[in-house]
């Protein structure tokens with residue numbers, strides 16, 4: 001039934017129009033429930049890898065869907081396996097669950113009750129959208145050939161939660177390795193509510209951190225020639241890093257270096273022993289991501305040496321480049337347009353310099369990560385408060401397309417191998 005040559009929009013495979021229409025209608029009909037769950041999650045935001053209240057809300061929401069549910073050991077993750085009526089390969093759908101150290105300044109009726117913590121990146125919608133997708137799939141079990149792994153992940157905001165869940169076996173949770181993976185991220189601005197966007201290849205940047213300590217020798221500010229002043233050396237590094245970006249890397253495979261922290265000294269007439277820099281490094285290809293640490297270390301160490309000082313460079317890897325599979329993005333585009341018409345999809349012309357730990361999953365299996373617009377009613381996507389802002393508001397209207405697109409991706413991918 002899934003494979004109907006006569007009514008598919010695209011080539012020889014794909015979900016029939018009536019299947020997509022029922023997903024769209026059912027997701028919309030379920031919106032009051034997904035929105036209620038989203039509001040409950042939004043009230044009790046939690047940070048990091050340990051999200052006990054969030055985890056409990058997820059477990060409660062999944063309780064009567066007939067899933068195989070397990071929880072994480074090193075983190076409060078939830079992995080749920082939905083088995084189709086027929087055997088087939090496994091696919092994975094992911095929703096991250098954690099919040100941010102932000103004090104909420106929206107006037108939403110379901111505003112955060114946890115002081116200093118807010119779902120300012122919309123991960124509450126990711127959880128509710130994934131539960132919505134689970135409900136859509138649970139009522140279509142007869143049409144599904146293969147298991148669907150639902151990955152509810154803590155610790156996206158810098159805690160490498162996806163990597164930890166991979167280490168705990170989420171990709172093999174169904175007893176067979178997943179062959180494709182999909183995830184969504186909602187955006188409180190830039191995209192109208194409900195519009196889906198992505199691109200093939202690099203979709204989001206890799207994000208690393210470098211910490212540089214310039215080691216000099218302190219002394220009196222009036223006699224710098226008797227000291228070894230680390231401050232002008234650190235200042236030279238800040239500028240030299242910008243020259244490195246444009247002189248050593250392809251302008252079409254760019255590097256972003258932002259020195260966000262500079263620290264040295266205590267008083268105007270005291271030369272300190274050390275100066276300290278901290279920078280974020282964004283790269284957009286695995287090759288550049290691999291090359292950049294050595295270049296930065298060389299530059300900083302040699303700038304220091306040129307002045308007779310030394311530098312210690314500590315380079316910390318953050319999240320890898322998020323790379324979308326071209327075929328899987330084509331699938332997401334076709335399904336989104338089938339669900340919501342051509343206007344429902346926007347092709348992202350450039351990658352986003354933010355980073356995302358779903359990249360760890362996409363390093364292991366082909367898949368697609370897509371954005372879903374969630375600009376609140378009455379706001380302009382061009383200037384609405386962006387994700388991570390204390391004023392960021394996310395429209396519930398993004399929940400139905402999040403659920404429908406995720407469910408459609410799983411059904412369509414599994415139908416492909418069912419033939």
Ligand SMILES: [Zn+2]
Nearest residue numbers: 121123156185
């Ligand atoms: Zn996020």
